[in-house]
Amino acid sequence: MYLKELKLLNYRNYDSLHIEVHPKLNIIVGENAQGKTNVIEAIYLCAIGKSFRTNKDQELVKLDKKQAYIKAILEKANGEIEIEMKLDKEEKKKIKVNRIPLIKMGELLGNLNVVIFSPDDLKIIKGGPVERRRFIDNEICQIYPKYYYHLNQYNRILQQRNKLLKDNRGKKIDLDIWNHQLANVGAFIIYNRRKFIKRIGILAKLMHRKITDEIESLEIIYDSSIPVVEKDENNDITEKFLSELKRTCDEEILKKATVVGPHRDDLLIKINNMEVKNYGSQGQQRTAVLSLKMAELEFIKGEVGEYPILLLDDVMSELDTNRQQYLINNLKNIQTFITTTIIEQLKTKEINNRIFYVKKGEIRIKD
């Protein structure tokens, strides 16, 4: 799949923008704070329905305006798709796909697939478990909308269950109905996360071996708070989840919160058997993220039959020449958007590309 056109009105620092983009490589160049990431963000928004920088839609609307509008036209194997989004400072955003208004946000997922790689992604390695859970959930939601609905449902049940634990101030309460609901939906989440991590883990291991000339072995393991084993199906996980809830009931009354479940799970990321978070050098941490991102591209291709669009926000300068070259060499069939402050750094001569020069929310094109 690839993006053909992007239109923005009153979006961030853009009054009005209409660009036709290159099916392969698009380089967005400009000094700091000119509007490069804003373009990437608008594309991401059309894929996921929310920004990767903020949860507040009103921040996306130009400061002195009430509404913003985004239109993206894409080409996919089975035809053209038009995604339109209206953002309002006072109302919920409205989305149309091929001119049909969407009723639920989840309906947007799967129309446009993207993989984003920005300096913030180092948080997948260095940040807390919440960052790693966010990474897994975002990826699975993109290709499996049913997961998105289950995740929302799990969070609602969890919130209500935690509220009951809080309101009861340390007294014993009967949570049986809640336990069954939580375990059922939670098992679906754990099952799918493990399946995803297993697949992406194999791909990332391959990528990492190639990038490091066979020197390093990358391993990614789903570390669940429920003692699941390889062969466990959904039902087995539900049973184990229920018995863990029983086992931890005194602890949760004391802590007034649910202490086991997918909301407490994590990922272990290891290089040559050592956790990268604690023992990896900066370079190893960056390479591990690069391997993960390359794996995501292949994973989505395997799932949906087409490569997603790759958004590289300000990461080229963070990679050494070898890593940059590896990345560029592997992008030949993938539409890519790169933001950079210095065009000279990019050695992309062998690939057809279009260069966009950004200055104060205006874009000039050079082919």
Ligand SMILES: Nc1ncnc2c1ncn2[C@@H]1O[C@H](COP(=O)(O)OP(=O)(O)OP(=O)(O)O)[C@@H](O)[C@H]1O
């Ligand atoms: N809602 C808004 N209304 C008007 N301007 C905005 C809004 N949100 C952000 N901006 C402006 O957009 C600019 C930042 O754009 P962007 O994040 O795309 O920068 P960039 O070119 O990627 O910069 P850098 O190289 O520093 O990452 C800033 O000048 C900021 O003031």
